[in-house]
Amino acid sequence: MAPKMTHGMTPQDLDRIAGAVAEAERTTAGEIFCVLAPEVSDYRETPLVWAAATALVLPAAALFAGFRPEMLTRLFGGWSIGHASALDGAILSALSTYIALQVVVFVVAALVVSMPPVRRALTPASLKAARVKRAAMEQFLGHGLHVTRDRTGVLIFAALAEHRVEVIADEGIYKAAPNTVWDDVVADLVGGLKAGRIADGFVAAVGRAGAILAEHVPPRGDDRNELPDGLTILPKR
Template identity: 85%
Template sequence: MAAVSPAAAARSAAAAVRDGGEMVRRMTPQDLDRIAQAVAEAEKTTAGEIFCVLTPEVSDYRETPLVWAAASALVLPAGALLAGFRPEMLTRLFGGWSVGHQAAHDGAILSALSTYIVLQLVVFVVAALVVSIPPVRRALTPGALKTARVKRAAMEQFLSHGLHVTRDRTGVLIFAALAEHRVEVIADEGIYKAAPNAVWNEVVADLVAGLKRGKIADGFVAAVARTGGILAAHVPPRGDDRNELSDGLTILPRR
C-alpha cells in the first residue's frame, strides 16, 4: 500500500464482497442520500474537499482468457506427451488406419503433427471459453494486475473530476472497485504533506469494513467521517470557502 505518485497517497486493501453489480443494485436512494449528507457534514469543518466514487468493476480483463488459453494450449498437450500420450492414439480411437509400412513413415509423422495441432486448438478454445466466465476470469486474473488497474482507474477519477486543482490542493478521493475487492484513498499533496501517512490506512479500514458486510453506504459514511476528521485537524475552514466538488456518490458503469 504505497503512494501512487509524489503528489498523492494511495492505499489499497482486499475486501470479501459479493458480486459488484448486485451490491450496487441493492443501494437505495436513502443510501445515496446518507453518503451525500456525510460528505456535506464533513466539509463543514474543513476547507478540504471529499469526493466518493464507486464502480462495479474497473476492467473486463479481456486478456486473461487469451493468456490462460495460450498457456494451456502450450503446456497441456506437451505435458500429455511427457506422460506417454501419443497423437496417433486419437487416430486409432476414432477409427483411423494405422501405418503398416516404413514407406509411409512420413505420412505418420504428418498425421501425428496434424493431430497435435488440432489438440492444441481444442484446448485453446475450451480454456478460453471457460476462463471467459466472469467469476472464473476474475479469479484467474493476477492480483497485481487488478491492483494496477484499480490504481489507474482511481487516479483517472481523481484527475478527471479536478481534485488536483482544488484551491489548496486538499482534495481526497475515496474509491471502491467491488469486483476487484479493492479500494483506493488518494489525497492531494496539500493534505498529504500535512497529515500523518498512517491515517489514510484508517480510512481504508473503515471503508473495507462496510464492504465486507455488504453495506456500501455504511463503509463510505464511515470513511467520509474519518476523512473529515483528518481534514478538519489539518485544513480548518475559512470564511470564503465554497463547495468545489459534488457531495454525492459517483457510480461508474460496469466495464
C-alpha cells in the same frame, strides 16, 4: 413501490453518503469525492494468457505421460500406417492431430476462463491492484481533485469486483497530514464492503476523512463547495 436498488443501495443510501460528505466538509477546507466502480477492467488478456499457456502445457504434458497423437486417430476409427515408406505421412498426421488438440484445448480454456468468476479468480492480484490504482487516478484527475483551491481534494474509491479500495489525497493534504492516517479511512470502507453494507462503509470512511481534514485543513470563511457531494457510480465494464 419498493425503492430502486443501485448495486445494493437505495436512493436513501445515496442520500446518506451525500449528507455525510456535506457534513464532513462543513468542518474543513478540504474536498471529499466518493466513487464506486463495479469493475474497473474486463481483463480480456486473462482468458487469452491462460488459454495459450494451457494449450502449450497440457498437450506436452500428455506426451510425457505416454499419450501419442495417433491414439486419437485410432480412437475415431482412422487407419494406421504400417509401411516404412509412409513414415512422413505418419509424422504429418501426428503433427496435425497435435495441433488440432492444441486448438481445442485453447478454445475450451478460453471459454472457461472467460466466465466472470473464473476470470476474476485467475487474474493476478498485482494486475488488479495496478488497474484499480490507475482507475482511481483517472477519476482523481478527471474530476479535477488536483485543481481545488488549496490542493486539498481527497478521493475515496472502491472497486467491487476487485475487492480493492484506494484513497488518494492531493499534495496540500499530504503536506499537512501523515500518510498513515488514511489507513483508518481504508479500513472503515473495507469493513462496510466486506459486510455487504456499501453505504455504511462510505459513510464511515467519509466521516473519518472529514475528521482528518478538520484537524489538518481547518475551514476558512470564504470556503465554497468545489465538487459534488454525492457518490459517483461508474458503469460496469
